[in-house]
Amino acid sequence: MTLLHNYYESASIILFGIGLATLMLNKNLIKKIIGMNVMDTSVFLFLVSKGYIAGRSAPIITENYEGVNAYINPIPSALILTGIVVAVSVTAFLLALTIKLYETYGTVDLEEIMKMKGDDHDVNSKLPFS
Amino acid sequence: MDDLILKKIVKFITPCIQLFGIYVIMYGHITPGGGFSGGTIIAASLILQHITFGKNNVHFIFRKEMALKLIGFSLILYSTIKGYSFFGSQFHLPHPPIGVPGNLFSGGFILPLNILIGVTVSSTFYVIFTLFSNE
Amino acid sequence: MKNLICIIITVLIIGVLLVGVSELPEFGNPNNPEHNALSKGYIENAMKDTGAKNIVSAVILDYRALDTFIEATVLFSGAIAVMTVLKERDK
Numbered sequence: 001m002t003l004l005h006n007y008y009e010s011a012s013i014i015l016f017g018i019g020l021a022t023l024m025l026n027k028n029l030i031k032k033i034i035g036m037n038v039m040d041t042s043v044f045l046f047l048v049s050k051g052y053i054a055g056r057s058a059p060i061i062t063e064n065y066e067g068v069n070a071y072i073n074p075i076p077s078a079l080i081l082t083g084i085v086v087a088v089s090v091t092a093f094l095l096a097l098t099i100k101l102y103e104t105y106g107t108v109d110l111e112e113i114m115k116m117k118g119d120d121h122d123v124n125s126k127l128p129f130s
Numbered sequence: 131m132d133d134l135i136l137k138k139i140v141k142f143i144t145p146c147i148q149l150f151g152i153y154v155i156m157y158g159h160i161t162p163g164g165g166f167s168g169g170t171i172i173a174a175s176l177i178l179q180h181i182t183f184g185k186n187n188v189h190f191i192f193r194k195e196m197a198l199k200l201i202g203f204s205l206i207l208y209s210t211i212k213g214y215s216f217f218g219s220q221f222h223l224p225h226p227p228i229g230v231p232g233n234l235f236s237g238g239f240i241l242p243l244n245i246l247i248g249v250t251v252s253s254t255f256y257v258i259f260t261l262f263s264n265e
Numbered sequence: 266m267k268n269l270i271c272i273i274i275t276v277l278i279i280g281v282l283l284v285g286v287s288e289l290p291e292f293g294n295p296n297n298p299e300h301n302a303l304s305k306g307y308i309e310n311a312m313k314d315t316g317a318k319n320i321v322s323a324v325i326l327d328y329r330a331l332d333t334f335i336e337a338t339v340l341f342s343g344a345i346a347v348m349t350v351l352k353e354r355d356k
Contacts, residue, residue, distance in 0.1 A: 006292045013286060017279040024271040054293035059320040060162060065312060073304045078324045081166060082336040089343030092258050096350045159317040201341055212330040228316040237316040240326050250337050254344045261351045
C-alpha cells in the first residue's frame with residue numbers, strides 16, 4: 001500500500017481538498033481567503049517532504065564533518081523559503097482588495113455584492129454613481 | 131490600549147524579543163535561522179509596540195517615508211554585492227576573509243547579506259501592518 | 266444543489282491526485298531520482314568554499330544568491346501594491 005507508506009504526500013493532497021472545499025462552499029470573502037492559504041500550505045508540505053532520507057539528520061554541521069552520507073538533501077528546504085514569502089505577499093494583497101470592497105458595498109457577503117452590482121445599465125442599483 | 135498590566139509587561143519584554151531576533155540573524159551561518167526568521171521576530175516586536183502604545187511611539191526610522199528609503203537602499207546594496215558578475219567574467223570584488231568555520235566573523239559575504247535581508251523583511255512587514263490599522 | 270456539485274468536484278479532484286500519488290517512489294529511499302550529484306556536491310564543498318556550518322544558509326546566500334534577491338524584490342513589490350490600493354486612509 002504505497003498510499004499508507006507515503007503518508008506525507010497523501011495528507012498534503014487531503015489538505016488541498018479541504019482548502020478547495022472551503023474556497024468553494026462559503027459565501028464570506030474572508031473564509032475564501034483562508035481556504036486559499038490552506039491550499040498554499042499543502043503544496044509546501046508536499047514539496048518539503050521530498051528531501052527526506054531515512055536515518056539521516058538535519059544539514060547542520062555540528063562538531064566534525066561526518067561525510068556525505070549523514071545529511072539529508074538540502075535543496076528542497078532552500079526552495080520552500082522563497083515560496084512562503086510569495087504566499088504571504090499574495091495574501092496581503094487579497095486582504096487589501098477585500099477592504100476596498102467593504103468600503104464600496106458595505107458588506108463582505110459575496111451573493112449580496114453580486115445582487116447589488118446588478119446589470120451594467122440598471123437604474124435601480126444601489127451604487128452612488130451610474 | 132490602556133491596561134496597566136499590558137503596558138508594564140510590554141515595556142519590560144520588548145528589548146528581550148529584539149535581542150533574540152538580532153541573535154538569530156547574526157548567527158545565521160552556524161545555527162538554523164538566518165535573515166528571514168530573524169526579520170519576522172523583530173517585526174513582531176514592532177507590531178506589539180504599535181498596538182500597545184500607539185502610532186507615535188515607534189522609532190521614526192520605521193515610519194512610512196523613511197522605511198521605504200531604508201528598504202530601497204538595502205536592496206540596491208544587495209544587488210551591488212552579488213550582481214557584479216553580469217559585467218564580465220573577470221570581475222571579483224574583494225571579499226571578507228573566510229576564516230575558521232565556527233567563529234562569528236567568518237564566511238565571506240554571508241553575514242552582511244543576512245543583516246540586509248533582516249532589515250528588509252522586518253521593515254516590509256511593519257509597513258504592511260501600518261496600512262491595515264486605523265489609528 | 267450547488268453544494269452537492271461542489272463536493273462532487275472536490276472528491277473527483279482528490280481521487281485523481283491520489284491515483285498519481287500511489288505511483289510515486291518510496292518515501293525516504295536513498296536511491297530516489299532526486300538525490301543526484303548536485304546535492305552531494307553542495308554537501309561536500311559547502312564548508313571549504315564558503316566557511317559556513319549551516320548548509321541551507323550556504324545554498325541560499327552563496328551558491329544561489331540571485332534567487333534570494335529576486336524573492337526580496339517580490340516582497341517589496343507586494344508592499345508597494347498594498348500601498349497603491351490602500352493609499353488614502355490616513356486623511
